[in-house]
Amino acid sequence: MSSSSKTTVAPSTATTPAHTSSADGRPGSISLRGVSQIYGKGADRVTAVGPVDLEVEPGEFLVLVGASGCGKSTLLRLIAGFEQPAEGGVEVSGGAAVPGHTSGVVFQQPRLFPWRTVGGNIDLALKYAGVAKSERLARRKELLERVGLIDVDKRRIWEISGGQQQRVAIARALAARTSLLLLDEPFAALDALTRERLQDDLRTVSVESGRTNVFVTHSAEEAAFLGTRIVVLTKRPGRIVLDIASPILRTGLSAGELRDSPEYTVLRTQVHEAIKGAAE
Template identity: 55%
Template sequence: MPRADTADLALDRITVGYGRPKARVTAVQDVSLRVAPGEFVVLVGPSGCGKTTLLRIAAGFVEPTRGTATVRGEAPVPGSATGVVFQQPRLFPWRTAGGNVAFALARHGVPRAQRAARTRELLEQVGLAGMEGRRTWELSGGQQQRVAIARTLAGEPRVLLMDEPFAALDALTRERLQEEVRTLAAASGTTVLFVTHSAEEAVLLGSRVLVMAAGPGRIVTELEVGLERGPGTDVAALRGTPEFSRLRGELAAVMRQASPPPRAD
């Protein structure tokens, strides 16, 4: 297989069917994709096209019906080289913000004596300095998602898988988190596969965008995003540039083509 050794994440001809043989749903069919080390790839497509299914395959949560998935050359094992951030933060409600992060550190074998300091560092990294004692119900939706990101970073994942992580947040919080995730990934060189159904978010974050269509789920096209974005990039200013608008428009058009409206007849 060419290039397999240079990819951090590789899906090769993945097909996934759900349900019993008589009521089979082909969620994704014959999907291949590669994400190079340090690359930020975005997967977009309409609801039901199989985005979550592909992420679950990459995370090692489910086995494909056909095809192979590899993370850094090996079959994916949940929680080893990959870290997953879901749309809902799914925190332990009986633990504090810090407790949720410390629990993840413990699971990844960080010695007890180092956990408090590392928890503080991780919460600081996601903009929650000094919040370790907060109860989860005292946190806003955005803050809870920040804790969820810190908890995932606790495992020092080589490959970060994010499934519409900001979809439930208000616009301003969403913009801030987009900027922070982009900066975090660029600074740490983490490989990212990010799922969204927003053209704007895809162009803002991705260096490459893979567009999916449904029925069955498949990748129909790919868009390179040539925008300059380093750790110091002012994302708000980037949104105002003509190049950004052009790319967003182009992607939105491709997405509309990939998911035609239901026929009226």
């Protein structure tokens, strides 16, 4: 759990502890204990984030939110295993984070291979995931349908829109049967309508897959819509200033009903105020 204040908003605005158990070796669990990341040396030494203590339960959709430069993407890279912490320890599913093995990652830019077709990009991810060649066609179709893409597998990357490219990137990240999906501001470069549609799709996919998700954003609206749990970071060095569980149901509500609900309005406002206060 966070060493900072941790509360849960209920529809009545009452506050109670959000989590009482800690993550362990179960697939999809995440444990950050006393984690700090430091860049540079001497006069150029900068503490980007920390110390941070955070336990994430399997199946949670955790949103890391805060102003630019607060260290949320740094935390994501540590969870992915792209970096090692200067201090403290990171565990994913009870062991060390290993890039390409313990999690799938979606970046702000799709980072697809332009010389391959849509299907070719997915097939390559399936190959690295160890899926047998005889099974890849069916699995590719399943993944593309899951992210709302049908009959585009033979198209080149430059022949599809930016929003469709990001859908392909999500499908590629889902190709590996990892229990953890990490997303670093994947919709930031998209127009408002496309971003909203992909938020809707990601929310559905996360419920269907049952994976743990860690999503980085600077948007209170996006955090309130997607997260089962929201962590707000202070300005650099990033520390947890708010850790809150969402009162919003994951199923039984359409996207429109969710955005019109009073629970969403209360949560969005609380997160926005926390971001604003943490940046000062």
